[in-house]
Amino acid sequence: MTEFFFELVASWGLVIIALSAYFSCLAVPVPTSAVMLAGGAFAAAGDLVLWQVISVAYVSALAGDQTGFQLGRWGGSWLTKRLEAKPKRAALYARAQDAVGKWGGVAVFFSTWAVAPLGPWVNFAAGAAGYGRLPFTILDALGEAIWVSAYVALGFVFASNLDALATLLADWGGLLTAVVVAIVAGIALIKLGKKQ
Template structure:
């Protein structure tokens, strides 16, 4: 599938980058990281303009996140009912709801780049939970800037090894997500230990 999307970027350029960035933020299974890498690689080759690739990817990702947030705000109950019949998606949505409940803004920020597979569900959960729209927008904008910059810069810098890089980044993304989740769990345990220590004192 990755090679197919490389071909689509070669043929349609910014349109594919925009659609990929937008719909991936709505939980549509699109290999957006590979598309971002391809955008950077084609910019390095002179087939695309770097600032246009960055701008289109960034604005499309923000638009997708805002759409997900508003869908959660307007149809949170409907969404919960809808995903209940899909165990994998229901599990992701439950994790996102728990992340918003526990971590709030940190969950919004890190889900855009460090734990990207959870990102669309955090958007839905934040909207359904009534999270402040301006705070969501600010943290989302900061996180997406990191995400877009990292992937396009990697594609631009390592254009000659694009397929190997896409495979490496896919594995690396899973590793980063695992590290972030482990760190969050450790922080929760430390906080719990402090609360118990304070009570016993």
């Protein structure tokens, strides 16, 4: 599937990068990390311009996050009811609601890059919870800057080994997510221990 998206980037360039970044922030299952790696690789080859790849991916990701946030504002309870028929997505949304309730802006920041699979659900949950738009936007913008620049830069630097890099980063993403979850759980346990 990754190769399919590489071919799309080769054919459609910035349009695919923009659509991928936008829709992945709305929980559409698109391998956006692979698309950004491909964008970086095509920039290294001279087929795309690096600053344009970064800018398009960044602005599109921010737009997707803002859309998700606003959808959460408009229909958080509707979304909860709709997800009842989809247990895996409902579980992700419940985790996102819990993260936003406990950690607020920290959840927003880390969900954009360190725990990216939870990101779209955090957008919905933050909007539904009435989290402030300005703090959401600031923390989201900082996190997306890390996510976009890291993946595009890796694609640019390791353009000749893109397939191997995509596989490695998929594995690394799972490890990074597990480490972040363990750290957050550890902090929660320490706080709980201090209260007692």
